[in-house]
Amino acid sequence: MQEKDPFKDFISLDVKESIWEHFYTVAPLVVIGTKEDNGFDLAPKHMATPLGFSDFFGFVCTPRHNTYHNIKKSQRFSVSFVKPDQILLSSLAAMPRCAVKDFPTEITNQIPTVTSDDGGAIFLRDSYVMLDCSSYKIIDGFDDYSLITGKINKAKVHKNYKIVSNEGNQKQIYDHPLLAYIAQGRFASIKETLSYPYPKDFKR
Secondary structure, X not given: OOOOOOOOOOOOOOOXXXXXXXXXXXXXXXXXXXXXXXXXXXXXXXXXXXXOOOOEEEEEEOOOOHHHHHHHHHOEEEEEEOOHHHHHHHHHOOHHHOOOOOXXXXXXXXXXXXXXXXXXXXXXXXXXXXXXXXXXXXXXXXOOEEEEEEEEEEEEEOHHHOOOOOOOHHHHHHHOOEEEEEEOOEEEEEOOOXXXXXXXXXXX
């Protein structure tokens, strides 16, 4: 028998305002790299995701940030997947957006980075996945935000994070944990995982 009010423990949110600050969600954390006139820009992003199972990647940005305009101009961006011990570096990458004059404007000079062979893309050094992308489509109009998508032209994964078989996955993740961003404003190091209970003969 169904209970009289299945929503009695829920609180309605005002969808005319930002609902995302009223509950926690789990997201990845990446650092997007873009080319500027006098160097590079780095920016942490958590609204980021593969687009399907092929070679496309997307993230949410805004025309208020340099990242958006850099990609429109250069038609290229990089993605660095951050490890838990790099959380401070990802925070430093956000410093140019802060109104703090005591920090150097060339903040990327303070962050360990590597560049692509042709010098056109920058990555956070020691991140566990690095993607070199060309701009594919930019979709504006999500209020003040835009979806930036790219085609992955080159990809590298650290040998400790490469999946080689379905056996020993728990130990691999325990030895080399993953970073999760807990929106809004928290993070977690993921070391313990369980196998997902897919139905028999499940196909993606």
